Amino acid sequence: MSLLFPKWTNALPTVGAIAALLGASGVVGGFWYYATPKFYDAGYMPTQPGGGFSHQIHAGKLGMDCRYCHTKVEQSPEANIPNVATCIGCHADGRLTKLAVEPKHKERTDFIRQAYNANQSIEWRRIHKLPDYVRNFPHATHIRAGVSCYSCHGQIDAMPIVAQAQPLSMGWCLDCHRNPEASLVSPDKVTQLEWVKKHLDERGGQGDAETKALVEKLKLNPPENCGACHY
């Protein structure tokens, strides 16, 4: 036993007994929460490798489109994280020559070249994560329907380090599924976060003639039945 299991597992039957005794949903819920470490909440912002990747610089200041790096977001359920080769396209030795001689910039970006030269990937820490009992969340369907990254991830292009902006709770998903018009924009604008924010603010949580037409044209019908999101 002691060979196979670390010492702390001896306490497990006690934990189980206490949970069974109290039985209150709050306690179980709390235990569930702590027992599911991949399940994060709004505001979650882990420390990232190399001091982090700044969306504020790349998507904001330099104006790079989300799809330059998250290349599959329109076609697949998952939005991919770019590999280090994408970064090397600009951050290789000899590129960005004026910046590269600046000590601070060099120091801040050395971890990229180190990873690339060692043929390793950069271990970015995951931020948004649904619990496993929710089926794979389909990015492509939402993007094509005209739901902007902004509605679910907030003002990413102003974030030096990404933090979770929305709770990703069931109530939050359903709020939009019951009234999608309030959040829709023309599908070709979904990655223009500044424009979307301004446009949605001006509309004040209402749909307009354009979104009505969009719902009809694309025959949008966000699901509310349990099986659409759960196994």
Ligand code: HEC
């Ligand atoms: C130059 C490449 C690049 C561009 C452009 C870019 N991203 Fe990213 N994105 C990354 C990298 C690298 C990560 C992983 C590191 C991190 O989480 O900050 C990431 C992470 C994210 C995450 C968090 C993923 C998680 O773990 O939950 C979101 C959300 C995201 N990006 C959205 C966007 C949006 C929206 C845009 C366009 C406004 C955008 N990105 C533009 C490279 C990019």
Ligand code: HEC
């Ligand atoms: C299209 C070119 C381009 C690509 C692709 C690119 N970068 Fe950059 N990056 C830049 C430029 C230009 C700067 C300097 C911007 C400035 O200082 O205003 C920069 C700056 C940085 C910095 C320094 C930030 C700081 O605070 O000084 C880091 C770190 C960085 N990039 C990481 C990455 C990573 C990681 C990737 C890949 C996911 C990536 N970059 C992809 C062009 C690029």
Ligand code: HEC
């Ligand atoms: C309708 C809400 C919604 C929209 C719109 C949306 N996302 Fe996401 N995004 C999520 C959720 C929810 C997750 C977590 C998915 C999971 O855990 O399976 C996520 C995760 C991610 C991740 C981490 C990798 C992954 O796929 O799990 C990246 C990167 C990302 N989103 C980028 C984007 C970009 C870029 C856009 C816009 C082009 C976008 N997202 C639009 C809700 C959304």
Ligand code: HEC
């Ligand atoms: C801001 C609005 C918005 C939010 C938030 C949102 N959705 Fe959706 N969702 C939509 C719209 C619009 C559609 C309809 C797409 C269509 O009919 O083509 C949709 C469709 C879907 C579908 C059906 C996909 C298909 O292939 O038919 C699933 C599953 C889904 N959403 C899951 C989720 C989950 C899970 C969340 C929360 C983590 C979520 N959505 C949050 C707007 C949203």
Ligand code: HEC
């Ligand atoms: C649009 C997608 C969607 C639909 C439809 C949906 N759920 Fe969920 N459900 C979720 C998400 C996302 C979570 C994760 C909750 C969280 O993170 O707080 C969840 C969580 C849950 C949980 C875990 C307890 C909790 O609240 O955290 C239960 C139980 C559940 N759903 C039951 C149902 C039932 C029953 C239905 C049908 C009446 C249903 N769901 C329909 C998205 C959905």
